[in-house]
Amino acid sequence: MIKGMIFDLDGVIVSTDDCHYLAWKRMADEEGIYFDREINERLRGVSRMDSLQIILERAAKPYTQTEKEAMAARKNDYYVALIQELTPADILPGAAETLAALRQKGVKMAIGSSSRNTPVILERIGLSTAFDAVADGNQITRSKPDPEVFLLAARLLGLAPAECLVVEDADAGVEAALAGGMKALGVGSAAANPSATYRAKSLAELKLETVLG
Ligand code: B16
Numbered sequence: 667m668i669k670g671m672i673f674d675l676d677g678v679i680v681s682t683d684d685c686h687y688l689a690w691k692r693m694a695d696e697e698g699i700y701f702d703r704e705i706n707e708r709l710r711g712v713s714r715m716d717s718l719q720i721i722l723e724r725a726a727k728p729y730t731q732t733e734k735e736a737m738a739a740r741k742n743d744y745y746v747a748l749i750q751e752l753t754p755a756d757i758l759p760g761a762a763e764t765l766a767a768l769r770q771k772g773v774k775m776a777i778g779s780s781s782r783n784t785p786v787i788l789e790r791i792g793l794s795t796a797f798d799a800v801a802d803g804n805q806i807t808r809s810k811p812d813p814e815v816f817l818l819a820a821r822l823l824g825l826a827p828a829e830c831l832v833v834e835d836a837d838a839g840v841e842a843a844l845a846g847g848m849k850a851l852g853v854g855s856a857a858a859n860p861s862a863t864y865r866a867k868s869l870a871e872l873k874l875e876t877v878l879g
Protein backbone atom coordinates (compact mmCIF):
# COMPACT_ATOMS: atom_id res chain seq x y z
CA MET A 667 0.00 0.00 0.00
CA ILE A 668 1.58 3.28 -1.15
CA LYS A 669 1.11 6.07 1.41
CA GLY A 670 3.53 8.57 -0.08
CA MET A 671 4.82 9.62 -3.47
CA ILE A 672 8.27 11.19 -3.81
CA PHE A 673 8.80 13.26 -6.94
CA ASP A 674 12.10 14.05 -8.55
CA LEU A 675 11.94 17.71 -9.65
CA ASP A 676 13.89 18.31 -12.89
CA GLY A 677 12.32 16.18 -15.63
CA VAL A 678 9.30 15.07 -13.57
CA ILE A 679 7.61 18.22 -12.23
CA VAL A 680 9.33 20.79 -14.42
CA SER A 681 11.61 20.65 -17.44
CA THR A 682 14.80 22.52 -16.65
CA ASP A 683 16.98 20.25 -18.83
CA ASP A 684 17.47 22.93 -21.43
CA CYS A 685 18.52 25.51 -18.83
CA HIS A 686 21.10 23.03 -17.45
CA TYR A 687 22.29 22.28 -20.99
CA LEU A 688 22.64 25.94 -22.02
CA ALA A 689 24.47 26.87 -18.80
CA TRP A 690 26.95 23.95 -19.04
CA LYS A 691 27.39 24.59 -22.77
CA ARG A 692 28.30 28.25 -22.17
CA MET A 693 30.82 27.30 -19.47
CA ALA A 694 32.31 24.48 -21.59
CA ASP A 695 32.58 26.72 -24.69
CA GLU A 696 34.38 29.36 -22.65
CA GLU A 697 36.86 26.70 -21.52
CA GLY A 698 37.19 25.15 -24.98
CA ILE A 699 35.79 21.80 -23.77
CA TYR A 700 33.63 19.76 -26.16
CA PHE A 701 30.07 19.31 -24.83
CA ASP A 702 26.86 18.27 -26.56
CA ARG A 703 23.31 17.16 -25.80
CA GLU A 704 24.29 13.50 -25.71
CA ILE A 705 26.79 14.17 -22.92
CA ASN A 706 24.12 16.34 -21.26
CA GLU A 707 21.84 13.28 -21.03
CA ARG A 708 24.40 11.67 -18.72
CA LEU A 709 24.00 14.58 -16.26
CA ARG A 710 20.34 13.81 -15.58
CA GLY A 711 19.83 13.50 -11.79
CA VAL A 712 23.58 13.79 -11.19
CA SER A 713 24.87 16.43 -8.73
CA ARG A 714 26.58 19.62 -9.92
CA MET A 715 30.15 18.55 -9.10
CA ASP A 716 29.63 15.01 -10.43
CA SER A 717 28.20 16.57 -13.62
CA LEU A 718 31.34 18.68 -13.97
CA GLN A 719 33.50 15.56 -13.62
CA ILE A 720 31.63 14.00 -16.57
CA ILE A 721 32.13 17.18 -18.66
CA LEU A 722 35.84 17.24 -17.80
CA GLU A 723 36.30 13.78 -19.37
CA ARG A 724 36.64 15.78 -22.63
CA ALA A 725 39.00 18.43 -21.22
CA ALA A 726 42.47 18.74 -22.73
CA LYS A 727 44.16 19.65 -19.43
CA PRO A 728 43.71 18.85 -15.74
CA TYR A 729 41.98 21.37 -13.46
CA THR A 730 42.67 22.02 -9.77
CA GLN A 731 39.91 21.62 -7.18
CA THR A 732 39.72 25.42 -6.84
CA GLU A 733 39.33 25.81 -10.61
CA LYS A 734 36.65 23.11 -10.66
CA GLU A 735 34.69 24.84 -7.91
CA ALA A 736 34.91 28.14 -9.80
CA MET A 737 33.68 26.47 -13.02
CA ALA A 738 30.74 24.83 -11.22
CA ALA A 739 29.88 28.18 -9.59
CA ARG A 740 30.04 29.95 -12.96
CA LYS A 741 27.74 27.37 -14.54
CA ASN A 742 25.34 27.80 -11.64
CA ASP A 743 25.30 31.59 -12.09
CA TYR A 744 24.32 31.09 -15.74
CA TYR A 745 21.70 28.47 -14.72
CA VAL A 746 20.18 30.60 -11.96
CA ALA A 747 19.79 33.51 -14.41
CA LEU A 748 17.94 31.19 -16.84
CA ILE A 749 15.56 29.69 -14.26
CA GLN A 750 14.39 33.16 -13.21
CA GLU A 751 12.29 32.96 -16.39
CA LEU A 752 10.37 29.83 -15.22
CA THR A 753 6.63 30.26 -14.59
CA PRO A 754 3.78 27.89 -13.65
CA ALA A 755 3.38 27.32 -17.41
CA ASP A 756 6.62 25.28 -17.24
CA ILE A 757 5.07 22.61 -15.00
CA LEU A 758 5.18 19.38 -17.03
CA PRO A 759 1.94 17.85 -18.41
CA GLY A 760 -0.03 15.89 -15.82
CA ALA A 761 2.05 16.99 -12.82
CA ALA A 762 -0.41 19.50 -11.33
CA GLU A 763 -3.34 17.10 -11.90
CA THR A 764 -1.44 14.21 -10.25
CA LEU A 765 -0.64 16.34 -7.18
CA ALA A 766 -4.29 17.44 -6.88
CA ALA A 767 -5.54 13.83 -7.15
CA LEU A 768 -3.04 12.62 -4.53
CA ARG A 769 -4.04 15.41 -2.15
CA GLN A 770 -7.67 14.34 -2.52
CA LYS A 771 -6.79 10.68 -1.82
CA GLY A 772 -4.76 11.63 1.28
CA VAL A 773 -1.48 10.35 -0.19
CA LYS A 774 1.51 12.30 1.12
CA MET A 775 3.79 14.04 -1.37
CA ALA A 776 7.47 15.00 -1.26
CA ILE A 777 10.20 16.29 -3.53
CA GLY A 778 13.41 14.25 -3.75
CA SER A 779 15.80 16.22 -5.97
CA SER A 780 19.56 16.44 -6.41
CA SER A 781 19.24 20.13 -7.19
CA ARG A 782 20.45 22.78 -4.76
CA ASN A 783 18.21 25.18 -6.67
CA THR A 784 15.03 23.30 -5.67
CA PRO A 785 13.62 26.12 -3.44
CA VAL A 786 13.92 28.78 -6.15
CA ILE A 787 12.50 26.48 -8.86
CA LEU A 788 9.48 25.56 -6.69
CA GLU A 789 8.94 29.23 -5.96
CA ARG A 790 9.11 30.24 -9.65
CA ILE A 791 6.58 27.58 -10.72
CA GLY A 792 4.23 28.33 -7.81
CA LEU A 793 4.60 24.97 -6.00
CA SER A 794 6.47 26.08 -2.85
CA THR A 795 3.65 24.92 -0.58
CA ALA A 796 2.36 22.00 -2.69
CA PHE A 797 4.46 19.30 -0.98
CA ASP A 798 4.39 17.88 2.55
CA ALA A 799 8.19 17.63 2.53
CA VAL A 800 11.13 18.73 0.40
CA ALA A 801 14.44 16.83 0.34
CA ASP A 802 17.02 18.32 -2.00
CA GLY A 803 20.69 18.70 -2.86
CA ASN A 804 21.21 21.16 0.00
CA GLN A 805 20.51 18.46 2.60
CA ILE A 806 22.48 15.50 1.28
CA THR A 807 26.10 14.49 0.75
CA ARG A 808 25.69 11.54 -1.62
CA SER A 809 24.20 11.97 -5.09
CA LYS A 810 21.81 9.54 -6.86
CA PRO A 811 22.17 6.54 -7.45
CA ASP A 812 22.74 6.67 -3.67
CA PRO A 813 19.28 6.55 -2.02
CA GLU A 814 20.10 9.29 0.55
CA VAL A 815 17.77 11.98 -0.83
CA PHE A 816 14.78 9.60 -1.09
CA LEU A 817 15.37 8.09 2.36
CA LEU A 818 15.41 11.62 3.75
CA ALA A 819 12.16 12.43 1.91
CA ALA A 820 10.47 9.30 3.33
CA ARG A 821 11.68 10.15 6.84
CA LEU A 822 10.38 13.72 6.52
CA LEU A 823 6.99 12.28 5.46
CA GLY A 824 7.05 9.94 8.47
CA LEU A 825 6.80 6.88 6.22
CA ALA A 826 8.76 3.65 5.79
CA PRO A 827 10.59 3.33 2.43
CA ALA A 828 8.34 0.40 1.44
CA GLU A 829 5.31 2.70 1.74
CA CYS A 830 6.75 5.13 -0.83
CA LEU A 831 6.75 5.31 -4.61
CA VAL A 832 9.43 7.45 -6.30
CA VAL A 833 8.79 9.12 -9.68
CA GLU A 834 12.01 9.61 -11.65
CA ASP A 835 13.19 10.60 -15.14
CA ALA A 836 16.80 9.52 -14.56
CA ASP A 837 18.12 5.95 -14.57
CA ALA A 838 20.35 6.95 -11.62
CA GLY A 839 17.19 8.01 -9.76
CA VAL A 840 15.36 4.75 -10.46
CA GLU A 841 18.40 2.88 -9.15
CA ALA A 842 18.46 5.11 -6.05
CA ALA A 843 14.78 4.50 -5.28
CA LEU A 844 15.14 0.71 -5.56
CA ALA A 845 18.35 0.78 -3.49
CA GLY A 846 16.38 2.61 -0.79
CA GLY A 847 13.70 -0.11 -0.69
CA MET A 848 11.07 1.94 -2.53
CA LYS A 849 9.09 1.33 -5.67
CA ALA A 850 10.03 3.38 -8.73
CA LEU A 851 7.96 4.81 -11.56
CA GLY A 852 10.13 5.72 -14.55
CA VAL A 853 8.90 8.61 -16.73
CA GLY A 854 10.43 10.61 -19.58
CA SER A 855 14.01 9.48 -20.18
CA ALA A 856 13.50 6.62 -17.68
CA ALA A 857 10.16 5.49 -19.21
CA ALA A 858 11.88 2.50 -20.83
CA ASN A 859 14.01 1.56 -17.83
CA PRO A 860 13.47 -2.20 -17.37
CA SER A 861 14.37 -2.02 -13.66
CA ALA A 862 11.57 0.44 -12.83
CA THR A 863 8.59 -1.05 -11.00
CA TYR A 864 6.23 0.95 -13.26
CA ARG A 865 6.72 2.95 -16.44
CA ALA A 866 4.78 5.80 -18.07
CA LYS A 867 5.69 8.27 -20.81
CA SER A 868 4.74 11.16 -18.51
CA LEU A 869 2.55 11.91 -15.50
CA ALA A 870 -0.19 12.83 -18.00
CA GLU A 871 -0.40 9.15 -19.01
CA LEU A 872 -0.24 7.72 -15.51
CA LYS A 873 -3.24 5.81 -14.16
CA LEU A 874 -2.86 6.45 -10.43
CA GLU A 875 -4.90 3.39 -9.41
CA THR A 876 -2.34 1.11 -11.08
CA VAL A 877 0.51 2.35 -8.88
CA LEU A 878 -1.15 3.11 -5.54
CA GLY A 879 -2.17 -0.51 -4.84
P1 B16 B 1 21.92 21.95 -9.24
P2 B16 B 1 16.79 16.30 -10.20
C1 B16 B 1 19.15 17.33 -10.90
O1 B16 B 1 17.83 17.51 -10.51
C2 B16 B 1 19.31 17.54 -12.41
O2 B16 B 1 18.62 16.54 -13.12
C3 B16 B 1 20.77 17.47 -12.76
O3 B16 B 1 20.95 17.68 -14.15
C4 B16 B 1 21.54 18.52 -11.96
O4 B16 B 1 22.95 18.45 -12.22
C5 B16 B 1 21.29 18.29 -10.46
O5 B16 B 1 19.90 18.35 -10.20
C6 B16 B 1 21.98 19.33 -9.59
O6 B16 B 1 21.38 20.57 -9.84
O7 B16 B 1 23.16 22.32 -9.99
O8 B16 B 1 20.76 22.89 -9.46
O9 B16 B 1 22.20 21.72 -7.76
O10 B16 B 1 16.53 15.66 -11.52
O11 B16 B 1 17.43 15.40 -9.16
O12 B16 B 1 15.59 17.05 -9.68
Ligand code: MG
Nearest residue numbers: 674676677835
Ligand atom coordinates in the same frame (compact mmCIF):
# COMPACT_ATOMS: atom_id res chain seq x y z
MG1 MG C 1 15.37 14.43 -12.83
